Amino acid sequence: MFSRGSKVPAAIALVASLLGLLFSSNSTSDYAAHLDRRLHNVHCSFIPGVAATTEAEPCRVAMYSPYSALMKDQYWGGIPISLFGLGAFCFFAAFSLYVLLAGERASRRTLGFFALVGTAPLLVSLLMFTISLTQLGHLCKTCVGIYIASALLALGAIGCWLAARADTGRPPLALALIPAWLVALGVTTLTPAIVYAASVPDERPYITQCGEIKQPKIKGDSPVKIHGTRPVQPTMLFEDPLCPTCKAFHDRLVSENIIEKLDIELVLFPLDSECNWMLDQPLHPGACIVSKAVLCGDGNARQVLEWAYAEQEYLTRAGKAGEGVLRAAIKQRWGESLLRCVDDKKTDVRLNNHLHFASENNIPVSTPQMYLGKRRVCDEDTDLGLRFTLTQLAPEVLK
Amino acid sequence: MTQAVDPPPPQRPVPARSAGVTAARAGLVAGALLCAGSALAVHSWTSTAAKNLVEPEKEKPKVAIADQAEVAYCTPQFKQVLERVLHSCGLAGEGDGARRGCKPADVKTFASISDDDFNALFTPLKDRGGVVMFDEGRDELDDKAKKLLEERWYARKGARYFFVVARASKTGSVGKNNALSHRRANSVMYFLTQLANDPEIEQKVGLLWLGNEFAQLSKEYCSWPRSRPDEKCDEEPINRSAFVSWVDCRL
Numbered sequence: 114m115f116s117r118g119s120k121v122p123a124a125i126a127l128v129a130s131l132l133g134l135l136f137s138s139n140s141t142s143d144y145a146a147h148l149d150r151r152l153h154n155v156h157c158s159f160i161p162g163v164a165a166t167t168e169a170e171p172c173r174v175a176m177y178s179p180y181s182a183l184m185k186d187q188y189w190g191g192i193p194i195s196l197f198g199l200g201a202f203c204f205f206a207a208f209s210l211y212v213l214l215a216g217e218r219a220s221r222r223t224l225g226f227f228a229l230v231g232t233a234p235l236l237v238s239l240l241m242f243t244i245s246l247t248q249l250g251h252l253c254k255t256c257v258g259i260y261i262a263s264a265l266l267a268l269g270a271i272g273c274w275l276a277a278r279a280d281t282g283r284p285p286l287a288l289a290l291i292p293a294w295l296v297a298l299g300v301t302t303l304t305p306a307i308v309y310a311a312s313v314p315d316e317r318p319y320i321t322q323c324g325e326i327k328q329p330k331i332k333g334d335s336p337v338k339i340h341g342t343r344p345v346q347p348t349m350l351f352e353d354p355l356c357p358t359c360k361a362f363h364d365r366l367v368s369e370n371i372i373e374k375l376d377i378e379l380v381l382f383p384l385d386s387e388c389n390w391m392l393d394q395p396l397h398p399g400a401c402i403v404s405k406a407v408l409c410g411d412g413n414a415r416q417v418l419e420w421a422y423a424e425q426e427y428l429t430r431a432g433k434a435g436e437g438v439l440r441a442a443i444k445q446r447w448g449e450s451l452l453r454c455v456d457d458k459k460t461d462v463r464l465n466n467h468l469h470f471a472s473e474n475n476i477p478v479s480t481p482q483m484y485l486g487k488r489r490v491c492d493e494d495t496d497l498g499l500r501f502t503l504t505q506l507a508p509e510v511l512k
Numbered sequence: 513m514t515q516a517v518d519p520p521p522p523q524r525p526v527p528a529r530s531a532g533v534t535a536a537r538a539g540l541v542a543g544a545l546l547c548a549g550s551a552l553a554v555h556s557w558t559s560t561a562a563k564n565l566v567e568p569e570k571e572k573p574k575v576a577i578a579d580q581a582e583v584a585y586c587t588p589q590f591k592q593v594l595e596r597v598l599h600s601c602g603l604a605g606e607g608d609g610a611r612r613g614c615k616p617a618d619v620k621t622f623a624s625i626s627d628d629d630f631n632a633l634f635t636p637l638k639d640r641g642g643v644v645m646f647d648e649g650r651d652e653l654d655d656k657a658k659k660l661l662e663e664r665w666y667a668r669k670g671a672r673y674f675f676v677v678a679r680a681s682k683t684g685s686v687g688k689n690n691a692l693s694h695r696r697a698n699s700v701m702y703f704l705t706q707l708a709n710d711p712e713i714e715q716k717v718g719l720l721w722l723g724n725e726f727a728q729l730s731k732e733y734c735s736w737p738r739s740r741p742d743e744k745c746d747e748e749p750i751n752r753s754a755f756v757s758w759v760d761c762r763l
């Protein structure tokens with residue numbers, strides 16, 4: 114593939130490392146920016162250097178996912194894994210430069226080492242790629258940039274080794290250098306993470322600053338009860354079954370096994386002006402009907418809610434297409450009797466009671482919202498800081 | 513004697529050792545610089561975030577707060593009358609045993625406005641509300657009246673208060689009409705209590721009975737949604753009624 118002594122594979126490895134460095138930097142800076150608990154645009158492009166954007170849903174999903182960081186219980190948001198990529202690509206950029214400049218002075222063992230460790234980012238990328246496809250259902254473009262850089266790095270590193278395999282004229286290598294390089298790889302990989310962990314701000318004073326619910330009981334009605342298998346923490350959730358953020362939040366609760374420890378009172382808060390007078394126009398058309406389906410689920414409310422989340426894209430399209438399409442979807446999945454309940458005036462009143470409960474408590478018109486007991490969990494603590502916040506406010510949930 | 517010898521095979525020039533050393537140094541320096549640079553960058557990002565965290569956000573995105581509905585007809589004058597109704601007619605939580613409802617004399621006193629102005633306040637509620645009609649001298653609700661009441665009650669949306677303004681007849685004695693309009697208001701209240709099964713209904717429904725003393729309806733109100741749309745309507749039957757409506761105002 115590459116001619117003997119060719120410098121092309123080393124150049125490829127160097128360019129790949131710099132690309133990986135750039136994408137990892139973007140990802141890390143996005144993550145770190147959110148430590149101020151504000152909303153920020155996120156980098157989400159295959160093209161290096163493209164500015165952060167609001168149109169970055171897949172990258173946001175990846176960022177908020179449990180796979181984006183380590184040690185989320187100890188640090189608010191955890192230690193993002195992109196930090197390890199950032200450090201590792203520093204090492205590989207330097208090593209590629211050495212191989213490129215050394216040319217035929219680089220020993221075969223050096224190149225063998227390079228080929229071996231140079232495939233490590235590709236293996237990690239393959240793992241993350243699989244997680245993205247199977248667990249998140251999205252491919253974040255910045256992450257894909259890192260995957261491509263990792264693949265090119267592996268190609269370059271292996272190419273260097275192959276191009277020198279039959280070359281007997283290369284100098285020998287002192288074996289002691291290999292452990293030294295491994296140490297260097299370890300140090301450079303860990304350095305950004307250590308610096309990050311040492312310098313993240315203390316979020317503890319802020320997580321209790323988002324107020325309390327004034328009136329915890331719905332007048333003349335009851336919320337939807339969802340009991341986990343080992344419920345230890347009374348929790349109130351305001352959700353809209355057609356809200357993508359609610360779906361992502363629910364998925365986090367499920368994937369991190371948090372939901373099983375919660376004793377949930379679910380208040381339906383559809384952001385659809387058809388029933389919700391607090392909006393001028395529907396944010397999620399059809400959400401009123403789907404909310405009524407959840408109310409009608411009674412003992413199966415969690416199943417109906419999770420069905421709505423699983424089919425959210427289809428139900429959203431159906432909601433835009435018209436009430437009939439949405440009603441047909443509900444009937445097909447849950448049968449005639451549930452649809453009759455959805456059409457019952459009493460269900461309208463129940464949903465209206467839920468909305469009035471929200472208005473009597475003057476909660477923000479946004480979903481999802483989580484209350485641990487009476488205390489409101491801040492929005493930013495329901496995504497990046499969820500595990501840390503639970504560790505602080507309800508540690509038994511994570512045991 | 514000389515012997516012919518084969519020339520030595522051409523050898524690839526061995527790169528100078530110094531080139532390898534230079535490359536190694538370049539690699540080391542680059543590695544050190546990149547590692548230090550990335551550490552500095554990370555520190556800078558977290559420091560910026562930490563600084564932003566303690567500084568109040570200059571342009572904090574405004575989030576709407578959930579509240580009861582408030583629509584265009586909620587003028588200050590309208591809200592003033594409503595507020596007086598709430599306080600004077602027993603909705604504003606005076607506790608058990610509080611007086612329920614307002615009789616004509618009360619309304620005249622607290623509204624402090626003319627009959628026409630009082631009725632005009634309710635004009636924007638034409639489509640939101642409805643006129644429940646009664647037989648002459650009677651206070652029972654017929655099926656059509658119950659249907660209209662049910663429709664209007666279930667169309668609550670973001671309103672907090674439901675008003676019932678009962679009247680009696682243009683003719684007859686003041687006392688008799690006063691009592692009749694009171695009974696009509698109570699009939700509506702009784703039906704709503706059965707329908708809603710809401711323990712807090714007393715805090716939602718405001719009753720006003722006007723007899724034939726105050727704010728009688730003109731024939732124009734026959735065009736409003738009525739429980740008996742097919743019946744002949746003029747000033748007499750339109751006042752044998754109770755006007756009902758949710759009111760979308762925050763108070």
